[in-house]
Amino acid sequence: MRFRISLLLIMSLCLTTSSFSLTAYLQQLIVEQGYSAEQFHFALTQNNRQAQLIALKDSEQGSKQWLLLAQQLARVDQNIAWQLSQYYQNNNQNRDQQYWYQHALKHGSQQALLKKAKEVAIQGDYQQAKNILASLNPLMSEDVEESVMLSVTLAIEHGDIAMVVANKARLAQLPGQHAQRLMAQIEKFQILATVENSNIVQSFDLPNIGLAGTAKSLSCRYPLQFFASNIADLTYLEQLIAEINDDSFFHTQFCLLTPKYITAQLINCDHLNQQRIACDIENIARQTIAKNVQYVGILGPKGVANVDHGFVFIDNQDGSDVLAHELLHLLGFIDEYPLNQYNSICQQQGVLAHNIVNLAKRIYGSDQQARAAVLPILPWREKIKSTTPISHKINSGYSLGTAREFANEVGLFHSNTCDSDVEMRREKGELHAFKATANVTQLQYFEEPLPALYKGLVATQHNPLKMPSYHYNIGKKYKQKSDSKTANFWLGKSAARETNYERQ
Numbered sequence: 368m369r370f371r372i373s374l375l376l377i378m379s380l381c382l383t384t385s386s387f388s389l390t391a392y393l394q395q396l397i398v399e400q401g402y403s404a405e406q407f408h409f410a411l412t413q414n415n416r417q418a419q420l421i422a423l424k425d426s427e428q429g430s431k432q433w434l435l436l437a438q439q440l441a442r443v444d445q446n447i448a449w450q451l452s453q454y455y456q457n458n459n460q461n462r463d464q465q466y467w468y469q470h471a472l473k474h475g476s477q478q479a480l481l482k483k484a485k486e487v488a489i490q491g492d493y494q495q496a497k498n499i500l501a502s503l504n505p506l507m508s509e510d511v512e513e514s515v516m517l518s519v520t521l522a523i524e525h526g527d528i529a530m531v532v533a534n535k536a537r538l539a540q541l542p543g544q545h546a547q548r549l550m551a552q553i554e555k556f557q558i559l560a561t562v563e564n565s566n567i568v569q570s571f572d573l574p575n576i577g578l579a580g581t582a583k584s585l586s587c588r589y590p591l592q593f594f595a596s597n598i599a600d601l602t603y604l605e606q607l608i609a610e611i612n613d614d615s616f617f618h619t620q621f622c623l624l625t626p627k628y629i630t631a632q633l634i635n636c637d638h639l640n641q642q643r644i645a646c647d648i649e650n651i652a653r654q655t656i657a658k659n660v661q662y663v664g665i666l667g668p669k670g671v672a673n674v675d676h677g678f679v680f681i682d683n684q685d686g687s688d689v690l691a692h693e694l695l696h697l698l699g700f701i702d703e704y705p706l707n708q709y710n711s712i713c714q715q716q717g718v719l720a721h722n723i724v725n726l727a728k729r730i731y732g733s734d735q736q737a738r739a740a741v742l743p744i745l746p747w748r749e750k751i752k753s754t755t756p757i758s759h760k761i762n763s764g765y766s767l768g769t770a771r772e773f774a775n776e777v778g779l780f781h782s783n784t785c786d787s788d789v790e791m792r793r794e795k796g797e798l799h800a801f802k803a804t805a806n807v808t809q810l811q812y813f814e815e816p817l818p819a820l821y822k823g824l825v826a827t828q829h830n831p832l833k834m835p836s837y838h839y840n841i842g843k844k845y846k847q848k849s850d851s852k853t854a855n856f857w858l859g860k861s862a863a864r865e866t867n868y869e870r871q
Contacts, residue, residue, distance in 0.1 A: 416440070423447070428454065441467055445474035452479070477503055477510040481517060493525040512543045519549060523558055524597040526630030531558065549598070556601045558628040560655065587622025589697070589833075591679075592656050593664035596631040600666045603683050610687035616822050617691060620698060626666075629654060636667035636680075644670035644680035649844040651837065652857070661864065662697055663837040677837035677861075688813040695810060695817070698825050699832030703802060703811040705787040713785035716798055721746050721824040721832055722810060723784050728797040730764040737765055741779070746824055746832075747803040750777040767799065774805035777820060783811065836864045 419436050426433035441448035448471035455464035471479035480499055488496035500518045503510065515537050522530035531553070538550055553559060593608070595601045604626040612618045633653070636646040644667045651663055664679040672681045672689050674696040681690055696702075701720035706712070712719055719725050724745060731737040737758040742748045751757065757779040758765040769778030782802040802808075809817040825833075842857030 429458075441470055443474070445471050445476035445479070448474060449476040449478045477514070481510065481513055484517060484521075488521050488524075493521060493527070496521055497527075497530070512541050512546050515541060516546055516549055519553075520598050523553075523628070524631070526596070526632045528559065528630070535559075552598055552601070556598075556626060556628045557655075588620055589661040590622045590624060590657065590659055591662040591664055591694075591697075592624050592660045593626040593666065594629040594634070594651070594654070595626055595666040596629060596634070600683050601626045601628060604666055607685075607687050607690050611690060611694070614691070616817065617694060620825065621662075621694060624657065624660070627654070629665075634665060634667070636665065637670060638668045640669045642670055643673045644668070644682060646680065648675075648678055648837075649841050652841055661836050662834070674834065676840040676843065677834050678840055686813075688809075691817075692809060692813050697834045699830060699834070700810055700821065701784060703782050703784055703808060705783050706785065708787040713798070713800070718744055718746060718832075719784070719800070722802050722808075722821055723782055723800055725785060725798050725800050726767055728767065728799050730761070730766060731758060732764055734758045734765055737767060741767065745779070745803075747777060747820060750803070750820055750823075751779075752776060767801065769805075771805070777803050778805075779803075780805045836861050838864065 419440055423433060423436040423440065426436065437447055437451045437454075441451045448467050452464050452467035452471055455461075455467065468479060468482075472483060480503055484496040484499040487499070497518070500514055500521075503514045515534055519531055519534050519538055522528070522534070535550075535553070538546055538553075541547070593604050595604055608623040608626070611621070611623060629651075633650045634646040634648070635650075636644060644665070646665055646667055648663075648665075656663070662677050662679065664681070666681055666683060669682050669684065670680070672679075672685050672693050674680070674693050677697075679690075679693045679697060681693065699721050701712070701723050703722065713725065716725055716727060724741075726741065731740070734756045741757060742751070745751070755769065755773050755776040755778050757769055758767050759770045767779060769776070769780055774780075779801045780803070782800040784802075785798065785800040803820055804818055806818065807815050808821065809815050810821075838857045839861035842854045842859075842861060845851075845857060846854035848854075
């Protein structure tokens with residue numbers, strides 16, 4: 368029956384003219400939307416592309432008809448090939464997704480090429496990604512914003528500042544809010560304002576080299592300038608800073624400035640996940656930093672967060688609790704979990720930090736004798752009640768350490784800080800690390816709170832246990848390179864800052 372209807376339809380169409388073209392006539396009917404249901408169905412049986420496109424649009428995505436039509440059209444239509452690859456991706460059908468993704472690439476789908484550029488960039492081939500992006504059709508208005516933004520963000524991440532400059536005008540002309548936001552970030556993070564003092568040795572005697580900046584005068588206690596090497600990390604730093612500033616203690620101690628951009632090539636951070644983050648910090652000397660900045664932070668690649676003489680290092684997997692923990696080290700606190708056995712600090716006797724003292728184990732005749740010997744060196748001595756002992760009775764006398772029955776008081780309690788250094792402590796006369804509280808604190812587990820007692824230990828203006836300014840570490844690095852002239856310059860800058868704090 369269907370064959371008879373089709374035959375009659377063809378015959379009726381052919382009667383109109385002797386030079387009739389059925390294909391052209393069907394195409395005209397479809398384009399002008401002057402077709403009947405029978406004519407449209409017949410056009411589909413003839414694989415008329417325009418009819419197939421209309422039917423695809425009217426079909427429910429994922430239906431049997433939609434899949435059949437999409438697969439027919441995708442072999443020559445890059446945009447439908449891309450749609451089909453996305454459909455299979457959303458349904459976790461990886462083999463089909465890859466098949467149609469390759470079809471979309473072959474036929475020049477702009478979206479597929481954008482995806483390919485992202486993929487090769489992640490794999491580390493920035494130049495190939497750059498070439499792919501350069502091949503995109505600039506007239507494809509629906510993709511131009513994404514392609515320009517990707518070109519700029521990849522260029523920032525790979526330190527290709529010339530490419531950022533080349534695309535800045537195009538980016539500024541894009542009306543989309545994402546493009547406008549990226550443009551604002553380029554300005555805010557000073558991505559195009561990098562200082563290029565390539566030879567710090569020749570210019571170190573300038574009055575403000577590495578220190579002078581355009582930042583307004585700062586009034587906070589310890590200004591800290593963070594750096595990162597891509598937009599995502601700079602934006603993440605803003606989030607961390609906002610969270611830190613919500614804590615009144617940290618907000619009082621630190622003024623965390625707007626993060627600034629630095630190329631990954633310049634700081635050259637390690638990429639070892641299980642080791643401490645380490646970077647070429649002497650190159651920070653080439654950056655414009657506000658004169659009164661005390662500390663410098665770097666958000667680097669994957670690695671263990673740490674502080675090092677005025678520098679704090681984190682990665683983009685570290686939350687605000689980790690950052691807060693590291694900031695405490697700048698203030699002069701030490702960890703209350705076991706330190707690495709090779710850390711030499713546990714070989715020292717006396718005050719190790721605001722929260723830890725390392726004392727030789729000895730037997731005292733009474734708690735009064737122990738108090739007379741130990742209290743004068745304790746940073747928290749004024750907080751210990753006269754009724755709270757700092758020792759406990761043993762057979763031969765009194766041994767240091769407040770008994771557990773006074774766990775809610777300020778006293779002298781065991782700390783895990785030097786527990787991994789047992790053998791060395793034995794050689795040094797059984798040194799034992801103590802802290803002021805029996806409670807677990809933020810210095811042991813990031814998630815725990817910081818006791819009010821600890822906050823009070825750094826509340827005064829003079830803080831002799833805080834870490835030196837970042838200038839000290841730069842000087843130390845140049846000293847290791849046997850560049851005494853530059854080293855002395857930076858060490859002098861650090862000493863001058865400490866002198867200024869002593870006068871306050």
